[in-house]
Amino acid sequence: MAVTLKTKVALGGIFLFGLLILVGALSFYYFNRITEEAGGIVKDNYETLNYSRDMLKEMDELQGGDSISASKKFKQNLQAQEKNITEPGEKELTDSLRINFEALKQKTSSDSLRSLIRRNISGIMQLNLQAINKKNEAAKASAEKAKTIITIILTLCTLVGLTFLYNFPSLIASPVAKLTQGIKAIANKNYGERIHLNRKDEFGQLADAFNSMAEKLNDYEHSSLSKILFEKKRAETVINSLKDASIGIDNKGDVLFANEQALQLLNLKELEIVGQSQEGVQKKNDLFRFLLKEQNSTPFKIVVDGKENYFIKEIVDINQGNEKAGSVIVLKNITSFKELDVAKTNFIATISHELKTPLASSDFSIKLLEDERTGRLSDAQKELVNNLKQDNHRMLRILSELLNMAQVETGKIQLDIVNADPQVIMDNAINSVINAAREKNITIRKDYRAGDIKVRADTEKTSWVLNNFLSNAIKYAPRDSTINAGIVKKEKEIEFSIIDQGPGIQPEYLLKVFERFFKVPGSKAGGTGLGLSISKEFIESQGGHIWVRSEPGSGSTFGFNLPITDPNLSQD
Numbered sequence: 001m002a003v004t005l006k007t008k009v010a011l012g013g014i015f016l017f018g019l020l021i022l023v024g025a026l027s028f029y030y031f032n033r034i035t036e037e038a039g040g041i042v043k044d045n046y047e048t049l050n051y052s053r054d055m056l057k058e059m060d061e062l063q064g065g066d067s068i069s070a071s072k073k074f075k076q077n078l079q080a081q082e083k084n085i086t087e088p089g090e091k092e093l094t095d096s097l098r099i100n101f102e103a104l105k106q107k108t109s110s111d112s113l114r115s116l117i118r119r120n121i122s123g124i125m126q127l128n129l130q131a132i133n134k135k136n137e138a139a140k141a142s143a144e145k146a147k148t149i150i151t152i153i154l155t156l157c158t159l160v161g162l163t164f165l166y167n168f169p170s171l172i173a174s175p176v177a178k179l180t181q182g183i184k185a186i187a188n189k190n191y192g193e194r195i196h197l198n199r200k201d202e203f204g205q206l207a208d209a210f211n212s213m214a215e216k217l218n219d220y221e222h223s224s225l226s227k228i229l230f231e232k233k234r235a236e237t238v239i240n241s242l243k244d245a246s247i248g249i250d251n252k253g254d255v256l257f258a259n260e261q262a263l264q265l266l267n268l269k270e271l272e273i274v275g276q277s278q279e280g281v282q283k284k285n286d287l288f289r290f291l292l293k294e295q296n297s298t299p300f301k302i303v304v305d306g307k308e309n310y311f312i313k314e315i316v317d318i319n320q321g322n323e324k325a326g327s328v329i330v331l332k333n334i335t336s337f338k339e340l341d342v343a344k345t346n347f348i349a350t351i352s353h354e355l356k357t358p359l360a361s362s363d364f365s366i367k368l369l370e371d372e373r374t375g376r377l378s379d380a381q382k383e384l385v386n387n388l389k390q391d392n393h394r395m396l397r398i399l400s401e402l403l404n405m406a407q408v409e410t411g412k413i414q415l416d417i418v419n420a421d422p423q424v425i426m427d428n429a430i431n432s433v434i435n436a437a438r439e440k441n442i443t444i445r446k447d448y449r450a451g452d453i454k455v456r457a458d459t460e461k462t463s464w465v466l467n468n469f470l471s472n473a474i475k476y477a478p479r480d481s482t483i484n485a486g487i488v489k490k491e492k493e494i495e496f497s498i499i500d501q502g503p504g505i506q507p508e509y510l511l512k513v514f515e516r517f518f519k520v521p522g523s524k525a526g527g528t529g530l531g532l533s534i535s536k537e538f539i540e541s542q543g544g545h546i547w548v549r550s551e552p553g554s555g556s557t558f559g560f561n562l563p564i565t566d567p568n569l570s571q572d
């Protein structure tokens, strides 16, 4: 049966209480006994002594004058003595006293009777004095005994009390200390900790409850740990099976993982990067530093095993709930696409070049046909020749765009920068579109306000860009409208602009028009969507910048700025 702490404390209390009651009872008993011995019984003896003393006094007076009253008092004292017999032998002496006293009454002059009476009285006194002494001794002995017993019991009480006091704190404190130690161990994730109290009280029950809690935590820890380890292994397998090089970085900037492909590219061992801070890694690895700094996702080249490989970088965020917990840098190997792209560009360049020669010669033949020296054409024939000429020009234009694009793509834009007259460049462009403008009755107004200032430009490519702007303006502007061809000096630049009265462009497409193959949805059919992207490359490669301003319904302005010639530099 479990003895609870409460029971233990109660039993201890009851035991102490019992002992104290015992001390009280014993004290009461001995007090009574001593009082009795030293008080009640001794009192009788003292009374006898008083009677005896009075009787002796009466005896003296009996010999003197007042014998009647003395005899009366003697008698009274004798009667009182007869009722107060307490000691053995006292009765006989008292009876003898009575007899002698009665005899003296008859024979008042008898001295022998008087001396007998006196002896009787002193005998009675003797007995009582002895009794008083004896009782005193007995009371003393009882008091001594009581003192000893009470001292023993009180010592026992003190001992029990002290033992209880000494043991009580440890009874509470030692299991509390063990429990505290156990709880600390659990707080430190030491789930193997157990408390052994070997008690059946409340502390024992608490220790049992603690142990079962620790066991459950231990089970949980092991089960979740193995689960986490399994998940980690699984994630590692998935990451390593990725074809793309992947590097995970947490939001504190520590590298979480890098798969084999990434390690190979970075030429690092796992230990040199995983678990390290990105600051530390980027100090010793140029590619890693480049990957962290590079913001835009333009393709870049890495030489792996002596072969050029092309990659683009993607950053994928790792989110935990709504918060960003880190990111993964993914390097997509686009070498095969790049190779296909190069092959495509080469193919386009070759085909365009090959087609350009026969088209140029057919253009020449068309011009000969138009010449009256080769024979007169009927109106219907003239019409056919004209259509043929336009188709031919369109094809030549497309080929020129494809060739330019090939140049741009292969990064082989060949520039011939000179100090050129901006007006000449603009005039060349206008001349090549003048017929097309005339067909739509569009007026091209020249607005040249740069004076004689020269511009640093490749005249041919800049004219090509202006020609592209003008062709688009003519294409999109309504009949009978006006196109403004402007040249103006702006600080250290010359600004070229073509303003049309066409439909304009919605704001969301304004920047996109410079992207390759982009056409504003719903715009006129025809065209490749390449002209403006090539124009951008041509202008930027000359150190200029291209721009567009447009609002739907209010026409468009396409333009670019090129640096003016520094007058301190020698003229070309």
Ligand code: ADP
Pocket (backbone or CB within 6 Å): 468, 472, 473, 476, 500, 502, 503, 504, 505, 513, 518, 519, 520, 521, 523, 524, 526, 527, 528, 529, 530, 531, 532, 533, 556
């Ligand atoms: P495209 O050969 O199709 O004209 P561009 O690169 O020259 O190719 O132009 C891209 C697109 O920009 C065009 O398809 C057209 O939608 C839009 N665009 C260009 N110029 C103008 C303009 N002057 N007015 C309205 N839209 C234009």
